[in-house]
Amino acid sequence: MNGGQKMSLSGTALKYFLLCATLIVFAGPLVWMLSTMMKTKMETYKIPPSLFPEQLTFEAFDRLFTVQPLMWKWIQNSFTISIFVALGAVISSSIVAYGFSRFATKYRDKLFPIVLLTLMIPPSIMMIPSYVLFAKLHWIDTWLPLIVPAWLGGAYYIFLFRQFFLTIPQELDEATYLDGGNRWTVYAKVIMPLSKPIIVTTIIFAFVNSWLDFLGPFLYIKNNEMFTLSVGLQLLIGQTSQDFPALAAGAFISIIPIGLLYFFAQRYIVEGVVLTGSKG
């Protein structure tokens, strides 16, 4: 009837079965985390372990915030940094990608492979030299090493934006030029309004990547109050390695904000990632 999607009842049942079976693998560990954080410390040392807490308790959160009162501060820090990174990634990468997709200059095809090449460099090569650079700029112990590079075009996002821009018909550009528009108006008034999915995708990817980044803040930030959540959690492990419920509670807190963000925006992401349809 519809594109040959022959839907039988047993077929649907099988699909649900497969989905649920896989769900155990993906959600299982998270459920175990939830269960652990609501147990008493002693119950986590029980053999065999109990799947669900015998008596629900939220004391783990009290202990978590006693051991590490900076948790909230770290969450705020992560938020601030990630928002600036996401904004920067969208603005700078879209502008650069516009250059790489709409200008018929010979330099374009020479430079674009270099953009992709930078994706290939191991961050480890950059780790220490970058540290020296940031130290010379007096950026150590500030958020600048985490934020500024995002405002100067990330190769991955430039690539995604460019791929998306290539799917927007050139005729629209030309119509704008006929109406007296220029390069910038095409970018700002034509291309960008049509690129909502990739904008949202980039915001989310950049936000998430910044939120999850470990090595950057680990190297560049020394002051505990400036830590991001990722690095803060690492400190927490060092500080209370035996307290499984408190650790699980810390992990839980680190997922909530970003989980919510994703839940509300996921529709755009799938629309935004367009990789097929044109040869790089």
Place this chain on the structure above:
Amino acid sequence: MMKSLRKYDTLLFFLFIMPWIIGFITFFLIPFGTSVFYSFTDAKLPGAVEYEFVGLSNFIHMIDDPIFMKSLLNTMYFVVFGVPIVTAGMLVLALLLNFNVRGIALFRTFYYLPTLVPIVATVIIWRLVFNSEFGILNAGLSLLGMAKTDWIGGEHTIKPVIILLQVWISGSGVLIFLAALKNVPMHLYEAADIDGASRLRRFFSITLPMISPSILFVIIIQTMYNFQMFTEALLLSKGGPNYAAYTFVYNIYKSAFTDLKFSMAMSQSIFLFALIALVTFVLMKLSNRFVYYEGEK
């Protein structure tokens, strides 16, 4: 007039890509140049006052590091086994999540959730699950009559555990496949239906070729990722036991931060970079034969 406009356009082009150029020079060329420079010296630290040029000595003596070969083989293990397994895993998950059933959005969210967990928290969760004494995994397996296994602490199990962890956090790749699957034109399937093709055949002769650019993209990203993998091994088991999960980049990190042989670490990085470039190049070349681009025909 036309000509001057074009000239002007080139200038505009450079203005548009200016942010990238600045970023490229500052955060890429300068550090990279520094790395290359130091790899030919014997500097213990960057910015060290005393160092001498030692030519290719670092590259020649790279292999003297007792962990060098082991870490290289470990990394190759992840590239050779990890990349195909993780990519296949992503594809299977994308196919599952492409099912047209009620509530699929909820499934998608749950499958993607692990990808959003900060790596340190992921490690916390995995330690809880894989804990040989009090973890849920061994408890479950013992119900099936299996003996306790020390997953994270075992020399033979740690690498598979890390690969599994990558599948667990593979949401971004799954999304890319999902987007590609949604882009396969419906009329192709309709035509195949008229021909009476089986599901399997439809998958191999339509779906796979149509999403092959995405597969290539994911494979390349995965290859680079696995070549550079480090944080997972560091946090999960400190690269142990007996260096079973000590990756090449972990060893670079050790050379620089623990052995205080910065110049050696830079040589190792450049070696790795050359290796990645070579492998990627080969992948690209091979892909010309397998990857199908719409509009090509």
Place this chain on the structure above:
Amino acid sequence: MNTKSKWLSSAWIMVLAMAIIFTGCGNNTNSNSDGANKPDAGSNGNSASTEPVTITYSQWGTAEELLRTQELLNTFMAANKDIKVKLEGKDWGSYWDGLTANAAGGTLPDVFKTSYAYIEKYAELGIFKELDSLLTANAFDLSNIDESLLGLHKYQDKQVSLPIDANVIVWYYNTALFNDSKTNPYGASTPSLEPTWEEIVDIATKMTLDKNGKNAGDADFDAKNIAQWGMSISPGSTMDWFLEPELWSNGAKLVNEDGSLALDTPEALEVLNFFIDLTKNKKINTTPAQIEGLGGQVNLSITTGKVAMNPGGNWNTTNYKEAGIKYGIAYLPKFKTNQTVVQPAGMAISANTKHEDAAVRLLSWLAGPEGQTELAKQGYSIPANKAAADAYIQTAGNENQIFLDAQQYGIISPFTAKKTDLVWTYGEQALKLPLSGEGDLQAAISDLASKIK
């Protein structure tokens, strides 16, 4: 008109990008000049009229430990109004990597904590300021600090760091576990003050219970389902503070004079095989997997209530009190003689500090009588300065007398860069599993020996 707007918009991008860079730079230069351009308050002795100098002090530690250090620093700042000290804390693991990164970037903290195990390694980088002349100039009294402790903080015969505490390793047991007939059904007695391994094995056998309540000595003991362990040791991952003194106790050594590995002597192998036997055959010790399962740190195992005894440092009493368990203390179990390790942490000044004077004053205070007495009064760390020993006992009480008494059994085994590599880089990877009975010990030893060549 058109062209202009094109130019404008493109310029806007540039301005935006540059603005970020420059505001960033600007901000930082400001904050940096706070300290850099102001004269060192201490040097002109005109402290009241100038703004305080800000210096950073960096150390490793748990949240608790950092809080206590903050208390010390507050006391210091109250007495020295012209100096402000900013505390930076990391956990032990990232502390040293961070120090390397700081050394590379020229961003070392002015004053920072050191461990005797890392002195030589980092001294080779030239990150320490030589202290001899500075201390003389400040009339610092070195005679109150034990000569051997000072020696561990010297590099090429120059003092580069001052010892501030003299931590010592002992043997702890969870008394609640011994007092409860549910967890001690076979009536094991608590360890004596100077236990032999024979005694400890006997106790641990009785205290290791399976889920049916049988102990490790019973014929039908279910080793696959152990519910409580007699002890928790991991000689392979605690080489410097547990394995080495135990080797000495049996007349063996960890490293030879020339820095090579000394584990293939009969005396050493006897010790290693004894430990393997505890885990592999007697089943009275936790395996590495079980230690990981219990949180990963042997010296905190007894806080889980699942382990009767473990080795630990005097600083661990904090953790035990935090976890709310009752504990008893004995010397480390012995093969032949009593041995332990004294681990003096120290304090150093960065070679490129801009505030030498303030840094020296902080160092002299923390390592001198006043700071050490304050440290002693907190009751957790054993001061290295003898001027503060009385204060420590007054606060900590007689139960902690053992930490002072145990010092006499400290082995004299200085750390070289090579030994640091052995203990912290290669040793754990190679020996952790073999010393619990998994894998070939001989192969691991020869492999390790070749790695530290």
